[in-house]
Amino acid sequence: MFARGLKRKSAEDGEDVEGGLAGAQAMPSYSLQRQSLLDMSLVKLQLCHMLVEPNLCRSVLIANTVRQIQEEMAQDGTWRVVAPQAAGRAPLDRLVSTDILCRSVREQEGERPGPDAGDGHTPDLVPGLATVPSAQALRSPQSSLWEVDSSRENRGGFQKSLDQIFETLENKTSGSVEELFADVDSPYYDLDAVLTGMVGSTQSGHGSGLQAFSSATAPPPSSSCRSDLGELDHAVEILVET
Amino acid sequence: MVLQPSERHHRDWSHRRLGPWCSPTGSPAPLSCETGCGEGSWILVCRLLVPTQVSLLSMEEDIDTRKINNSFLRDHSYATEADIISTVEFNHTGELLATGDKGGRVVIFQREQESKNQVHRRGEYNVYSTFQSHEPEFDYLKSLEIEEKINKIRWLPQQNAAYFLLSTNDKTVKLWKVSERDKRPEGYNLKDEEGRLRDPATITTLRVPVLRPMDLMVEATPRRVFANAHTYHINSISVNSDYETYMSADDLRINLWNFEITNQSFNIVDIKPANMEELTEVITAAEFHPHHCNSFVYSSSKGTIRLCDMRASALCDRHSKFFEEPEDPSNRSFFSEIISSISDVKFSHSGRYIMTRDYLTVKVWDLNMENRPIETYQVHDYLRSKLCSLYENDCIFDKFECVWNGSDSVIMTGSYNNFFRMFDRNTKRDVTLEASRENSKPRAILKPRKVCVGGKRRKDEISVDSLDFSKKILHTAWHPSENIIAVAATNNLYIFQDKVN
Numbered sequence: 064m065f066a067r068g069l070k071r072k073s074a075e076d077g078e079d080v081e082g083g084l085a086g087a088q089a090m091p092s093y094s095l096q097r098q099s100l101l102d103m104s105l106v107k108l109q110l111c112h113m114l115v116e117p118n119l120c121r122s123v124l125i126a127n128t129v130r131q132i133q134e135e136m137a138q139d140g141t142w143r144v145v146a147p148q149a150a151g152r153a154p155l156d157r158l159v160s161t162d163i164l165c166r167s168v169r170e171q172e173g174e175r176p177g178p179d180a181g182d183g184h185t186p187d188l189v190p191g192l193a194t195v196p197s198a199q200a201l202r203s204p205q206s207s208l209w210e211v212d213s214s215r216e217n218r219g220g221f222q223k224s225l226d227q228i229f230e231t232l233e234n235k236t237s238g239s240v241e242e243l244f245a246d247v248d249s250p251y252y253d254l255d256a257v258l259t260g261m262v263g264s265t266q267s268g269h270g271s272g273l274q275a276f277s278s279a280t281a282p283p284p285s286s287s288c289r290s291d292l293g294e295l296d297h298a299v300e301i302l303v304e305t
Numbered sequence: 306m307v308l309q310p311s312e313r314h315h316r317d318w319s320h321r322r323l324g325p326w327c328s329p330t331g332s333p334a335p336l337s338c339e340t341g342c343g344e345g346s347w348i349l350v351c352r353l354l355v356p357t358q359v360s361l362l363s364m365e366e367d368i369d370t371r372k373i374n375n376s377f378l379r380d381h382s383y384a385t386e387a388d389i390i391s392t393v394e395f396n397h398t399g400e401l402l403a404t405g406d407k408g409g410r411v412v413i414f415q416r417e418q419e420s421k422n423q424v425h426r427r428g429e430y431n432v433y434s435t436f437q438s439h440e441p442e443f444d445y446l447k448s449l450e451i452e453e454k455i456n457k458i459r460w461l462p463q464q465n466a467a468y469f470l471l472s473t474n475d476k477t478v479k480l481w482k483v484s485e486r487d488k489r490p491e492g493y494n495l496k497d498e499e500g501r502l503r504d505p506a507t508i509t510t511l512r513v514p515v516l517r518p519m520d521l522m523v524e525a526t527p528r529r530v531f532a533n534a535h536t537y538h539i540n541s542i543s544v545n546s547d548y549e550t551y552m553s554a555d556d557l558r559i560n561l562w563n564f565e566i567t568n569q570s571f572n573i574v575d576i577k578p579a580n581m582e583e584l585t586e587v588i589t590a591a592e593f594h595p596h597h598c599n600s601f602v603y604s605s606s607k608g609t610i611r612l613c614d615m616r617a618s619a620l621c622d623r624h625s626k627f628f629e630e631p632e633d634p635s636n637r638s639f640f641s642e643i644i645s646s647i648s649d650v651k652f653s654h655s656g657r658y659i660m661t662r663d664y665l666t667v668k669v670w671d672l673n674m675e676n677r678p679i680e681t682y683q684v685h686d687y688l689r690s691k692l693c694s695l696y697e698n699d700c701i702f703d704k705f706e707c708v709w710n711g712s713d714s715v716i717m718t719g720s721y722n723n724f725f726r727m728f729d730r731n732t733k734r735d736v737t738l739e740a741s742r743e744n745s746k747p748r749a750i751l752k753p754r755k756v757c758v759g760g761k762r763r764k765d766e767i768s769v770d771s772l773d774f775s776k777k778i779l780h781t782a783w784h785p786s787e788n789i790i791a792v793a794a795t796n797n798l799y800i801f802q803d804k805v806n
Contacts, residue, residue, distance in 0.1 A: 100696075103696075116538070121699075123586065124646060124702070128640070
């Protein structure tokens with residue numbers, strides 16, 4: 064159940080029963096919003112205030128929310144994984160694309176990741192250092208998906224959070240969500256871990272639903288957002304245990 | 306610079322300016338539940354503004370007439386972030402009121418003494434002492450800053466002429482002694498009046514130094530520093546009823562300290578999982594039972610409260626009681642867990658109840674009933690449909706505190722738009738009041754506010770969309786025995802009193 068009372072710009076004509084990649088059907092509004100919530104949460108997790116340790120309580124709550132969405136998506140079968148071959152057809156991982164926050168609803172049509180029973184899926188994570196996503200992609204206000212209850216609601220906060228996203232993603236050179244919960248005896252940002260440890264370190268028998276997370280793989284990311292979010296794949300994979 | 310609002314005290318002006326600008330009417334109200342949140346019975350006593358710089362204006366004030374000197378009241382916009390008040394606490398008699406701010410400073414206000422010719426002024430609070438409690442630090446090992454923001458202040462009960470309080474930032478707890486000095490020794494043999502050493506050859510006589518009266522000075526000295534015991538951020542401190550120990554709680558651990566021992570503490574709760582990736586729950590607040598020195602409670606981010614008994618084992622990982630309300634399936638959303646996270650937990654003065662604050666409600670629990678609270682009060686339920694936006698702008702993570710009045714009959718908590726709410730547990734009435742400069746004239750009765758949730762908005766109501774979410778009241782305090790409350794709104798401290806006819 065989604066939070067009630069949000070205005071939605073709904074351009075859908077209704078859900079296409081067939082589903083699947085072939086039909087470029089419009090996503091139902093609920094799924095779309097759930098997707099966006101997931102994206103937003105992942106971005107929030109990535110927003111690590113550089114100088115001061117982030118609030119652990121907040122991080123845990125956001126991570127739990129991500130996990131919840133994940134589980135629900137896996138349960139109602141909307142969670143589908145792209146087989147590498149089929150990757151070219153779809154902008155692979157809706158999940159990891161923060162573009163979704165910026166695009167209008169009409170652009171979101173179709174192209175979900177396809178289903179995959181998924182055991183043999185070998186994630187080939189985009190390794191290491193994130194190329195900085197172009198800030199421009201994110202600058203358009205997040206107006207289309209949610210009618211954000213206007214900026215009057217929080218005079219400082221809304222703009223500030225967007226600014227933080229821009230700033231962080233522009234400056235970000237390392238880090239992963241996993242690091243948030245890493246043992247604090249180790250340095251908070253461990254460049255070595257990021258550069259070397261991420262790739263191929265995720266095989267631990269995760270369930271099929273999770274494979275999609277790591278599927279930001281085969282084609283080189285067309286949007287620079289994606290490579291940055293390869294780390295998010297890994298992070299969420301860890302967060303959501305099998 | 307010396308302010309003489311009363312004959313006795315000499316104020317320390319190094320950090321703060323004070324502008325009490327009205328006086329209460331009548332005598333303090335006897336504590337009663339009726340007046341707690343009736344129709345408009347609260348008046349503004351004073352608003353204490355915290356400007357960033359000491360004004361160079363003359364401090365001469367007419368004590369008798371108390372002219373409101375508007376020239377040194379500063380606008381909100383001049384205040385820096387360092388002035389944002391982050392904690393407020395009365396001491397056990399209510400004579401002193403301490404505030405801590407983001408800049409690491411502590412300011413203590415003292416209640417005006419009652420005097421025969423100025424009966425009206427009782428109830429006002431004036432600056433008593435200010436000091437820098439914590440400084441920003443840098444953790445070189447982790448390349449992270451440690452904020453100097455004061456997270457909590459807790460007073461120790463008074464045992465002699467001096468006052469003691471604990472103040473903490475994210476990592477370090479300090480015990481401060483605040484004492485008055487009104488005499489000083491004069492007539493040293495080896496030193497002259499300025500403290501310089503005298504040439505022994507010039508000393509021809511011996512004299513005994515004598516104590517001479519001086520202008521009263523209030524000084525604060527750090528007596529203990531309890532450091533290096535917390536890996537995570539300290540969110541709570543609580544003094545035990547044995548007055549010998551206290552606890553400090555961070556996100557994952559709770560430590561027990563003895564006031565005399567600073568180089569070690571006992572870990573009494575540890576919820577850190579072996580694998581941090583499995584972390585799903587953190588400690589959000591903790592408090593000792595007011596009478597039973599072996600019992601304490603701690604709350605979690607999953608909306609649960611655990612009561613622990615330190616006699617059971619050294620490590621209190623197993624609770625004696627576990628308080629959790631079953632989830633309402635009809636209200637379930639992706640934000641359910643976040644809004645169930647408890648931001649504050651407080652024992653009642655009687656020790657029979659605990660009160661918890663989560664994002665939308667305040668709940669009162671009976672210690673003898675674990676499966677659900679006995680009372681639930683909606684603070685701002687109209688936000689329930691806005692949770693998505695509040696999640697996006699991070700307001701959903703705001704940590705509101707809650708307080709009991711002295712007789713445990715009224716509870717109070719803050720909200721947005723500088724609103725704060727009081728709930729009378731006996732009459733079941735509630736009231737919304739606003740702490741704002743624009744709406745408060747001196748000695749005027751606070752007008753109850755109302756949020757319009759839809760439909761036609763009446764005059765004087767405010768619609769949900771017009772609420773200012775940057776103006777949040779997170780910290781409030783209630784005098785231990787009288788109907789006097791302190792409300793922190795950004796860098797302003799408002800003191801309200803219940804008017805008695």
